[in-house]
Amino acid sequence: MSPEEITVLTELVRRRSGVVVDPDKAYLVESRLAPVARREGFASIREMIHAIAQRREERLIWAAVEAMASSETTFFRDRVAFEQFRNDILPVLARLGRPIRICSLGCATGQEPYSIAMLIEQERDHLPTLKADILACDLSEACLEKAQSGLYTQFEVQRGLPSRLLIKHFERIDEAWALSPRIRQMVRWRRLNLMNDLRNLGQFDAIFCRNVLSSFSEDVRKRVLEQIALAMPDEGFLMLGVSETVMGVTEAFRPLAEHRGLYRRNPAYRVAA
Amino acid sequence: MKTCLVVDDSRVIRKVARRILEDLAFGVVEAADGVEALSWCRSAMPDAILLDWNMPMMNGIDFLRQLRLEPGGQEPTVIFCSVEADPARIAEALDCGAAEYIMKPFDGDIIESKFAEAGLI
Numbered sequence: 001m002s003p004e005e006i007t008v009l010t011e012l013v014r015r016r017s018g019v020v021v022d023p024d025k026a027y028l029v030e031s032r033l034a035p036v037a038r039r040e041g042f043a044s045i046r047e048m049i050h051a052i053a054q055r056r057e058e059r060l061i062w063a064a065v066e067a068m069a070s071s072e073t074t075f076f077r078d079r080v081a082f083e084q085f086r087n088d089i090l091p092v093l094a095r096l097g098r099p100i101r102i103c104s105l106g107c108a109t110g111q112e113p114y115s116i117a118m119l120i121e122q123e124r125d126h127l128p129t130l131k132a133d134i135l136a137c138d139l140s141e142a143c144l145e146k147a148q149s150g151l152y153t154q155f156e157v158q159r160g161l162p163s164r165l166l167i168k169h170f171e172r173i174d175e176a177w178a179l180s181p182r183i184r185q186m187v188r189w190r191r192l193n194l195m196n197d198l199r200n201l202g203q204f205d206a207i208f209c210r211n212v213l214s215s216f217s218e219d220v221r222k223r224v225l226e227q228i229a230l231a232m233p234d235e236g237f238l239m240l241g242v243s244e245t246v247m248g249v250t251e252a253f254r255p256l257a258e259h260r261g262l263y264r265r266n267p268a269y270r271v272a273a
Numbered sequence: 274m275k276t277c278l279v280v281d282d283s284r285v286i287r288k289v290a291r292r293i294l295e296d297l298a299f300g301v302v303e304a305a306d307g308v309e310a311l312s313w314c315r316s317a318m319p320d321a322i323l324l325d326w327n328m329p330m331m332n333g334i335d336f337l338r339q340l341r342l343e344p345g346g347q348e349p350t351v352i353f354c355s356v357e358a359d360p361a362r363i364a365e366a367l368d369c370g371a372a373e374y375i376m377k378p379f380d381g382d383i384i385e386s387k388f389a390e391a392g393l394i
Contacts, residue, residue, distance in 0.1 A: 074386070079389065079390075154358065154376055155380075155383070158375065158376060158379070158383045158386065158387065159382055159383065159386045160386055160390075162373070162390050163363055163367060163373050163374040163387075163390075164367060166360075166363070167360045167363050167364050167367075170360075171360070172358060172359070172360060
C-alpha cells in the first residue's frame with residue numbers, strides 16, 4: 001500500500017469513528033484489512049481502497065472502519081479494576097435500593113459486560129437484593145454478533161477468566177465454550193458510534209469506557225467524556241483503562257484517590273447539553 | 274526468584290513452558306512424571322508447579338493428592354496444564370487443590386494470565 005492509500009484510509013476511519021490510526025503503522029492497517037478485503041471478494045487491500053474511494057458504498061466503508069477499530073479485549077481485563085468495582089463501587093450502588101444501571105462502552109466481543117454480569121451474580125451471595133441492568137455498546141456489528149452469541153474459543157476463555165467461573169458459567173460445545181443463558185440474559189446490546197450524540201442512551205450509575213479513549217484524538221476524547229457525563233447522575237462512576245485519564249481533558253469528572261482509572265462525575269461541572 | 278516445577282512427559286512442552294516461565298522471571302526445574310516430581314518436591318518445595326494430567330508412572334491428579342500429604346506439600350501453588358478440557362475434569366483438579374487449570378495448547382498470554390490469577394505474579 002502506498003502512503004497516499006494509507007492516508008485515505010486512516011482519514012476515513014478518523015472521520016467516521018474518531019479512531020486515530022498512526023499512518024506509520026502500515027502493517028497494522030494491512031493485517032486488519034486483509035481479512036475484510038478477502039471476505040468482500042477483492043484481490044488486494046489496494047483494490048478495496050480504490051473501490052471505497054470510487055463507490056462510496058456505506059456498507060463497505062463501515063466494514064473497513066470497523067476492522068480498523070481495535071477489538072482487543074479479555075475477561076476481567078485488569079483484575080485490580082474489577083476488584084475496585086466489586087469492593088468499592090458495587091456496595092455503594094447496592095444501597096440505591098433499585099436495579100443498578102451499568103453501561104459498557106466499546107465492549108468489543110463482550111468479555112467486559114459478561115465479566116461485570118458474572119461479578120454481580122457472584123456478589124449476590126453477599127448482597128442478595130442486588131439487581132443490575134447492563135447495556136453493552138460497540139461500533140462493530142461483527143463484534144456485537146459474536147458477543148451476543150456467547151460463544152468463545154478455548155484461547156479466549158483462558159485469558160482473564162478464572163477456571164472456577166469457566167466451569168460455573170460455561171458449557172463446552174465441540175471446540176467452543178458457550179456462556180450460560182442466565183449470564184447472557186443480564187446484558188442488552190446496542191450498536192453505537194461514540195462520535196454520535198449519546199443523549200438517547202439513557203442514564204447510568206456506572207459507565208465502563210476502558211481502553212477506548214486512548215485511540216481517539218484529544219478533542220474527540222473531551223467530547224466523548226462530556227457526553228458520558230450527561231449520561232449519568234451527579235456522583236456517577238466512570239471506569240477508564242489503567243493508562244487512560246480525564247486529567248487535562250475535562251473537568252466533568254474527578255479522580256478517586258488511590259483508584260487508578262476510576263472517576264466520579266463532578267456535580268459542580270455543568271456540561272453544555 | 275520464585276521457582277516453578279514443570280511436570281510433563283513431553284520434552285517439547287517442558288521446553289516451551291520453561292522459556293515462557295523464565296521470561297516471567299521464574300527459576301524452572303523439570304520432571305517427566307509424578308514420581309520424579311515428588312522426589313524434586315521432597316528435596317526442595319517449589320513455589321509453583323505446572324502439572325500435566327496424563328503421564329506414565331504417576332499421573333498429575335495422583336501426584337497432587339500425594340503432594341498435599343507431604344511435609345510442606347500444602348505450600349506450592351499448583352496449576353494444571355492438560356489436553357483434558359472436560360469441565361468435570363477441571364472441577365476435579367480444582368477440588369483436589371489446584372489453583373488454576375490450563376487447557377493445552379497454551380501460549381505465553383495464557384500462562385501469564387493463569388499465573389496472575391493464581392497470585393504467582
